[in-house]
Amino acid sequence: MRRIGVQSLPIALFIAVFTGIVLALLSSYTLTGAVPLYFVGTLVGKAVMIELVPVMTGLALSGRVGANIAAELGTMRVTEQVEALETLAYDPHSYLVVPRIIAATLMFPVVVALAEVTGLLSGWITAINLLDMSTVEFVKGLRLFYEFKDIWFGLVKSMSFGLAIALIGCMKGLSASGGAEGVGRTAMEAVVLGAQMILVLDAFWAVALL
Amino acid sequence: MKRRDELIVGATIVFTLLIVVTSAVWLSEMQLGAGGSVHVTRFRTVGGLGVGNPVVLRGVRVGRVKEIRITESDWVEADLHIYENTLLPAQPGVVAASASLFGEWQAGIINMAEPYSDPNVMNELAEAQAEGDDAWPGATLPDIGQLTAQGNRIATDIATVSSRIQAAFDSQTVHEVQRSIREFGQMADTLTRFTERQTAVFGEVSANIKHGSDAVTNAALNLEHALARLDSATAEGELDAIFNSIEGATAEMRSAVSSFLTLVRLAEENQASFVAVLVGADSVMTRMQNMTGTLGLLVGDSTLYVEATATIAELRALLTDIKANPRKYFKFSVF
Numbered sequence: 288m289r290r291i292g293v294q295s296l297p298i299a300l301f302i303a304v305f306t307g308i309v310l311a312l313l314s315s316y317t318l319t320g321a322v323p324l325y326f327v328g329t330l331v332g333k334a335v336m337i338e339l340v341p342v343m344t345g346l347a348l349s350g351r352v353g354a355n356i357a358a359e360l361g362t363m364r365v366t367e368q369v370e371a372l373e374t375l376a377y378d379p380h381s382y383l384v385v386p387r388i389i390a391a392t393l394m395f396p397v398v399v400a401l402a403e404v405t406g407l408l409s410g411w412i413t414a415i416n417l418l419d420m421s422t423v424e425f426v427k428g429l430r431l432f433y434e435f436k437d438i439w440f441g442l443v444k445s446m447s448f449g450l451a452i453a454l455i456g457c458m459k460g461l462s463a464s465g466g467a468e469g470v471g472r473t474a475m476e477a478v479v480l481g482a483q484m485i486l487v488l489d490a491f492w493a494v495a496l497l
Numbered sequence: 498m499k500r501r502d503e504l505i506v507g508a509t510i511v512f513t514l515l516i517v518v519t520s521a522v523w524l525s526e527m528q529l530g531a532g533g534s535v536h537v538t539r540f541r542t543v544g545g546l547g548v549g550n551p552v553v554l555r556g557v558r559v560g561r562v563k564e565i566r567i568t569e570s571d572w573v574e575a576d577l578h579i580y581e582n583t584l585l586p587a588q589p590g591v592v593a594a595s596a597s598l599f600g601e602w603q604a605g606i607i608n609m610a611e612p613y614s615d616p617n618v619m620n621e622l623a624e625a626q627a628e629g630d631d632a633w634p635g636a637t638l639p640d641i642g643q644l645t646a647q648g649n650r651i652a653t654d655i656a657t658v659s660s661r662i663q664a665a666f667d668s669q670t671v672h673e674v675q676r677s678i679r680e681f682g683q684m685a686d687t688l689t690r691f692t693e694r695q696t697a698v699f700g701e702v703s704a705n706i707k708h709g710s711d712a713v714t715n716a717a718l719n720l721e722h723a724l725a726r727l728d729s730a731t732a733e734g735e736l737d738a739i740f741n742s743i744e745g746a747t748a749e750m751r752s753a754v755s756s757f758l759t760l761v762r763l764a765e766e767n768q769a770s771f772v773a774v775l776v777g778a779d780s781v782m783t784r785m786q787n788m789t790g791t792l793g794l795l796v797g798d799s800t801l802y803v804e805a806t807a808t809i810a811e812l813r814a815l816l817t818d819i820k821a822n823p824r825k826y827f828k829f830s831v832f
Contacts, residue, residue, distance in 0.1 A: 288502075288506045289502040289505055289506050292506065292509065293505050293506055293509050296509075322599065323597075323599070326599065332524075393510075394506075397509060397510055397513045400513045400516065400517045401509075401512075401513050401516065404516050404517075404520060407520075429524065430524055430525075430526060431601055432600075432601070433524045433525060433549070434525075434548075434549055435521055435525060435549075438517060438520070438521050442517075
C-alpha cells in the first residue's frame with residue numbers, strides 16, 4: 288500500500304497541480320466576455336473532481352503501478368519464483384495477486400482524493416494570481432453546481448481504475464515468458480491495456496452514474 | 498509490511514479522509530451541528546430547482562433544498578432546510594426561479610401577505626395553497642431556456658415578416674412609396690400654407706369677435722341704462738298711460754279686422770262666379786292662342802284682315818263713285 292499509494296503521491300500531485308493551473312487558464316480564456324468569471328471556479332471544480340484528475344492520475348498510475356506489478360510478477364514468473372511458491376504449497380494468487388489488488392483498490396481513491404484537493408488549490412491560486420479573480424468569486428463558482436456526488440463519483444471511478452490496473456498488471460505479469468525481453472513486453476502490454484481499460488471504465492461510469 | 502510503512506499508510510488514509518470530508522462539508526455549505534427546521538413546499542413543477550440549491554429570503558441565503566419528491570395529485574414537494582434563527586414571514590410562500598442567466602436556481606421565500614407582481618405566480622401560489630395542510634405554497638418562474646425559446650419564436654416571426662416585407666417591397670413599390678412620400682411632403686406644405694392662412698383668418702375673426710364682444714358689452718351697458726331709465730319712467734305711471742293707449746289701438750285694430758273679415762266673406766261668396774268668369778276668359782284666351790273659334794281666326798288669320806281691308810277700300814271707292822255719279826246708282830222718277 289505504501290508503494291502503490293503513498294509513493295505514487297508525488298507524481299499524482301504533480302499532475303494535479305498543472306491540471307488545475309491549465310484548467311483555470313483555459314476556463315478564463317473560454318469564458319472571457321460572455322460568461323461571468325466566477326464560472327472558472329465551477330469549471331475547475333467539476334473538471335478536477337469528476338473527470339480530469341481521476342483519469343489523468345489513473346493513466347499516470349497505470350504506467351507507474353501497472354508496469355511495476357507486471358514487471359515484478361513477470362520477473363518472478365520468468366525466474367521461476369512463482370513455480371517455487373507453488374512448490375512450497377503457496378497459492379501465488381493469494382500470496383502475490385490479492386494483496387496488490389486490495390492495495391491498489393484502496394489506495395487509488397486516496398491518491399486521487401489528495402490530487403483533487405491539490406488540483407482545486409492550484410486552480411484557486413492560479414485564479415487569484417493570474418486571472419485577477421477574488422477568492423470569493425472562485426469559491427462562489429466552485430460551490431455553484433457542487434453536489435456531493437461530484438466527490439464520490441471521482442473516488443468510485445478511481446477505485447475501479449486501481450482494481451483494473453492491478454488486475455491487468457498481475458494477469459500480464461503472471462503470464463510473462465521469454466526472459467527479460469518477455470518481461471519488458473509484459474510491462475508494456477500491462478500499461479497499454481491498463482490505459483485502455485481506464486478510458487473504457489471512465490465511459491462506463493459516466494453512463495452508469497451520471 | 499513494516500511498522501513504519503503501516504504508520505505512513507494509515508496517516509495518509511486518515512489525512513485524506515479528513516481532507517475529503519472537510520472539503521465536502523465546506524463546498525456544500527452544510528451547517529453541521531446547527532439546528533434549523535425543515536418545511537415542506539408544494540409546487541406544480543420545480544423547474545430547474547435541485548437538491549442543494551440555496552433558499553433565500555430577500556436575497557439572503559437562509560437554507561437549502563434538502564429533498565424533492567413527486568407526490569399524488571401531480572404535485573411536487575420540496576423539503577427546505579431553513580437555518581436556525583431565521584425570521585420567516587407570517588405567511589411564507591416560495592418562488593423557484595433562475596438565480597442568474599446561467600442555469601443556477603434558487604428557492605426564494607416571499608410573504609404571501611404582500612401581492613407578488615406576476616399574476617401567474619399568484620395563481621400558482623393560490624392553487625397550491627388551496628390544497629390545504631401545512632405545506633408552503635410554491636410557484637415556479639419560467640427558466641431561461643423557456644424564455645430563450647420564446648424569444649427564438651419571436652425572432653423567427655420577425656424574420657418571416659421581414660422576408661415578406663422584403664418580397665413585397667420591389668423597386669416599383671419603393672418608387673411608389675418615394676412618390677407617395679414626396680406627395681405627402683407637398684401636401685404637408687400645402688397644409689402648412691393653408692394653416693398659416695387660416696391662422697391669419699382666425700386671428701382676424703378673433704379680433705372681430707373681440708370687437709363684437711366689446712359691442713355686445715356696450716349694448717348690454719346701454720340696455721342696462723335703458724332698463725334703468727324704463728324703471729325710473731315706470732315709477733310715475735307713464736307705463737300705465739302707454740298700456741291704455743295700446744289697449745285703445747288694439748280695439749280699433751280689432752274692429753278693422755272684423756271689417757276685413759266681412760269683406761273676405763263677401764269675396765268668398767263671389768268666388769265661384771269670379772272663378773267661372775276666369776275659366777271662361779281662360780277658354781277664350783286659349784282658343785285665341787290656338788287660333789280656333791271666331792276670335793282666334795280673327796286674331797290669327799290674316800285673310801280676313803286682308804279681305805276686310807280690300808272690302809273697305811272697295812266701299813270707299815264705291816262711295817266716292819256714288820258721290821261722283823249718283824245717277825249711276827240712284828234713279829228718281831216720279832213717273
